[in-house]
Amino acid sequence: MTAISETPILDVKGLAKQFSLHEQNEIVPSCSDVNMLAFPGQLAALLGPTGAGKSSVLKCIYRTYLPSEGTVHFQRADGEVVDLARISEQDMLQLRRSELGFVTQFLHCVPRRPAEEVVAEPLILRGMALADAVAQARELLRRLNVPERLWRLPPATFSGGEKQRVNLARGLIAKPRLLLLDEPTASLDKATTGQVIELLREFKQAGVAMVAIFHDPELVKALADTEYRLAPPQSLTHSTPAPEAMQS
Amino acid sequence: MKPILDVKGLTRIHGTECPSCLDMTGPEHNTNVCPACGSVVAAANVSFSLQPGEILGIMGESGSGKSTVVKTLYFDQAPSRGSAIFRDDDQSHELFNLNGAEQRWLRNHRFGMVYQNPNLGLNFGISAGGNIAERLLMNDLNHYGDIRRRASELLTRTDVMVSRMDESPKQFSGGMQQRVQIAKALATRPPLLYLDEVTTGLDLSVQARILDLILEIQHELGTAMIVVTHDLGVIRLLASRTLVMKYGRVIESGLTDQILEDPQQAYTQQLVASTL
Numbered sequence: 219m220t221a222i223s224e225t226p227i228l229d230v231k232g233l234a235k236q237f238s239l240h241e242q243n244e245i246v247p248s249c250s251d252v253n254m255l256a257f258p259g260q261l262a263a264l265l266g267p268t269g270a271g272k273s274s275v276l277k278c279i280y281r282t283y284l285p286s287e288g289t290v291h292f293q294r295a296d297g298e299v300v301d302l303a304r305i306s307e308q309d310m311l312q313l314r315r316s317e318l319g320f321v322t323q324f325l326h327c328v329p330r331r332p333a334e335e336v337v338a339e340p341l342i343l344r345g346m347a348l349a350d351a352v353a354q355a356r357e358l359l360r361r362l363n364v365p366e367r368l369w370r371l372p373p374a375t376f377s378g379g380e381k382q383r384v385n386l387a388r389g390l391i392a393k394p395r396l397l398l399l400d401e402p403t404a405s406l407d408k409a410t411t412g413q414v415i416e417l418l419r420e421f422k423q424a425g426v427a428m429v430a431i432f433h434d435p436e437l438v439k440a441l442a443d444t445e446y447r448l449a450p451p452q453s454l455t456h457s458t459p460a461p462e463a464m465q466s
Numbered sequence: 467m468k469p470i471l472d473v474k475g476l477t478r479i480h481g482t483e484c485p486s487c488l489d490m491t492g493p494e495h496n497t498n499v500c501p502a503c504g505s506v507v508a509a510a511n512v513s514f515s516l517q518p519g520e521i522l523g524i525m526g527e528s529g530s531g532k533s534t535v536v537k538t539l540y541f542d543q544a545p546s547r548g549s550a551i552f553r554d555d556d557q558s559h560e561l562f563n564l565n566g567a568e569q570r571w572l573r574n575h576r577f578g579m580v581y582q583n584p585n586l587g588l589n590f591g592i593s594a595g596g597n598i599a600e601r602l603l604m605n606d607l608n609h610y611g612d613i614r615r616r617a618s619e620l621l622t623r624t625d626v627m628v629s630r631m632d633e634s635p636k637q638f639s640g641g642m643q644q645r646v647q648i649a650k651a652l653a654t655r656p657p658l659l660y661l662d663e664v665t666t667g668l669d670l671s672v673q674a675r676i677l678d679l680i681l682e683i684q685h686e687l688g689t690a691m692i693v694v695t696h697d698l699g700v701i702r703l704l705a706s707r708t709l710v711m712k713y714g715r716v717i718e719s720g721l722t723d724q725i726l727e728d729p730q731q732a733y734t735q736q737l738v739a740s741t742l
Contacts, residue, residue, distance in 0.1 A: 240732030241739070281721060283728040307707050307721050308517060328703065330678055342685070 225293065227396055227427045228256035228279070233288035234451070235274045248274040250451040252288070254429070255444075256396065261418070261428040263438045266448035272431045275448070276398045278303070279429065280320045281310050295395060315343050319394030321402045325373060325385040333376070333384050334359065334369045340392035358387040361417065363410050378405045390417060397421065399430035403437065415440050468553055469515035470658060470690050471539075476512040476548035478534050478714075481505025483546065491713060493733065498529065498713040508534040510714045512548070518657065519688040523705030523722060525695060525737070531714040532694045536660040539692070540579045541569045552576075554657065574604040578651030578689075582663035584643035587650065588635050594621065594646045595631035601653040620649040624679060641672035648679065652687075659683075659691045665700060677703055698741045702726060710734050 233252040236245050249271025256262045264272040277283040279290055281302060290302040295317060302310065314320075319340075327336045337359060338351035359369055362383040368376065373384045386402050403411045411434075418441055421428065432438050438445065479487055484503035491498050491507040498507045509531040516522050524532040538545045539561065550561040554576055564572070581587040588597050598617040607613055618628045624645040630638070635646050644664055651659060661680065665673040677700065683689055693704050701708055701722060708725045710718040710733070718731045729735045 237728070238730075240735055277727070282723045284720070284724060284730070307719075310721060311706055328681060330674065 224257055226255040226257050227293050228254075228429065229289075229291040230254045230275070230279070231289050231291070233275065233278055233290065234286050235271065235278055235283055236286045247451040248283075249278075249448060250287075252446075252448065254446045256427040256429050257443075258395075258425045258427050259422050260443040261422060261430055261441045262444045262446060263442035264429065264431050264446050264448060265438070267450065270448040270450045272448055273400055276320065276400055276429065276431065280314070280318060280398060292396065315340075317395045319389050319392065319397040320400075321386055321389030321398070322400045323382070323402070323404050325381045325388075327373065327384075327388070329374055330372050332370045333364070333373045336373060336384060337387040337391055340388065344392060354391060355387065358391055359383070362387055362413055379407065379410070382406060383410065386414065390421070393421065393424065393426060395426065397426055397428045399428060399432075401431055401433050404433055411437070467517060470518045470553050471516040472549075472551040472553075473515070473535075473539070474513045474549045476535060476538060476550065477510050477546045478508045478531075478538055478543060479505050479510075479546045480508060492715050493712045493717055496713070498531070507714045509538070509545075509711075512709075512711075512716055514709060514716070514719070516658075516690050516692065518690050519684070520707070521684060521691045521693055521705050523693050523695065523701040523708040524711060525698065525701050525708055525725075526711035527696055527737075529713075530711040532696075532711050533662050534714075535711075536579070536662055536692055536694055540577055540660055541573055552658070574601065575654050576656050576658065578654070578656040578659040580644065580647045580651050580659070580661045580664045582666050584635065584640070584647055587647040588643065590634055590636040592634070593632045594626065594635045594638070597635065597646060598650050598653050601650055605654050616653070617649075620653055621646070623652075624649040625675070639672075641668050641676065644668065644676055645679070648676075648683075652683065652689075655687060657688075657690060659689050660694075661691055662694045663696070664693075665697070666695070680704060698726065698738065710737070 231253055234250040235248040237248060238245050252275050254262060264275060266272055274283060278285040279302060285303040291299050292302050293299050334352050334355045337355035341351035341354060342348060356369060364380060364383045368380065373381050376384065382405055403414050406414065415437065482503050483505050484500060486502045487500040487505050487507055488510055490501055500507060512535055514522065524535060526532045534543065537543045539550055545562060552559045552561055559572065579587060595617045598620055599613045602613050602616055607616065617631060621628050621631055626642055626645050626649065635643050638646065665676050681704065684691065693700065695701060705722045708719065708722045709716045710725065712733050718725065718734050725734065726738055729738050
């Protein structure tokens with residue numbers, strides 16, 4: 219494990235997210251007072267019941283959600299520290315292309331494009347030649363047990379597990395400096411999950427910082443260096459987040 | 467990297483215009499018709515920038531002023547006020563200070579436009595190939611064989627059967643007409659392309675192929691684009707950033723995924739909720 223004294227690549231302070239729903243005239247709290255750090259070569263796991271706002275924290279870091287309060291300080295490759303909650307949209311797009319990665323449970327990609335090109339896209343956006351990018355994509359698809367006969371087909375018709383593997387490959391291929399993972403193995407079989415653990419360990423060794431939500435306690439045990447437990451936010455109005463007790 | 471386009475305070479008012487036009491119209495007044503003088507405020511104080519190779523979406527319902535923005539930038543309409551700086555290689559052009567000849571030159575050489583209505587973008591009196599040749603001729607390509615070769619290249623690229631290049635586009639399907647428009651717009655390899663509701667009214671399968679084509683072009687040529695649409699699916703697929711317009715005003719802007727997943731304004735929330 220890397221020494222904790224190293225400077226964090228990500229420093230989240232006092233992060234809160236509420237949604238103001240105008241139509242319903244309600245404010246729905248999603249997460250509040252979240253403080254966490256991520257270090258190069260380490261994985262920080264976000265734990266907590268459904269409704270605690272784990273996914274919201276990741277989306278706030280990636281700016282898919284606009285944080286309501288708090289700061290999200292990120293140390294760029296050039297050493298400068300920026301607040302992801304406030305940098306310009308252009309700068310955010312640039313960081314997404316070059317330094318940030320986000321793997322969610324669902325595959326959102328351009329339809330009608332072969333899986334191998336979907337996976338290769340982050341490399342192409344960074345300027346790599348198509349043939350080289352696709353070669354790397356194939357290697358990764360093989361490692362994640364995606365059958366070769368599927369590589370040239372668009373992922374729209376793939377099974378849930380196959381789509382998720384394509385999604386993972388796409389998120390991992392460019393080796394971002396900070397990788398956000400939202401239940402990336404939710405519908406994978408045991409063998410593939412094992413492959414993912416091995417891949418993520420390699421990432422840690424290569425110095426990638428990760429913030430992850432894992433449903434499976436085994437993955438937390440196998441990969442997490444730090445654990446952050448989130449509690450459902452205090453309700454601000456009469457509205458309440460979905461009670462987790464019903465599900466677990 | 468410097469923006470290829472910097473638009474500031476773009477305003478377009480149809481009518482006599484009085485001092486209260488801007489104060490008494492807009493989303494908070496629920497109208498873009500000035501109650502004092504009856505002028506229509508099509509666009510007011512629209513500002514944004516566009517990076518080279520970037521696709522910017524402008525979203526809103528009909529009458530929101532989204533088409534007005536691209537039409538003024540393409541010199542189809544003159545703005546009432548505002549500025550737009552276009553950076554081309556080392557030169558900067560203040561678009562609305564140029565004379566007519568300079569504007570025509572930019573329009574013919576450096577900008578491309580694809581209209582919702584192919585009637586506006588194509589001359590139905592001449593062949594599909596002729597439409598493209600027209601634009602090539604303006605770019606000093608004068609050799610008949612060269613023009614024909616380049617026109618067939620462009621039509622092939624946009625999936626229009628070259629065997630039909632001598633027919634009038636009048637005889638083409640709606641999707642094919644849009645592809646001829648795209649071929650024509652691309653003829654000069656412009657660094658900036660405006661797309662105004664290009665897939666509206668087409669069959670879903672045809673829409674899909676046009677959108678694929680647009681993405682491929684952006685990948686291959688690095689063309690910067692402004693995509694005007696009321697279709698959130700088109701925005702999601704094409705645009706990295708999005709402006710939302712209502713009654714001539716930009717009411718919200720942001721990264722496209724943020725606009726769609728965490729819209730801030732009541733109107734945008736309604737729009738997203740009604741489509742997804």
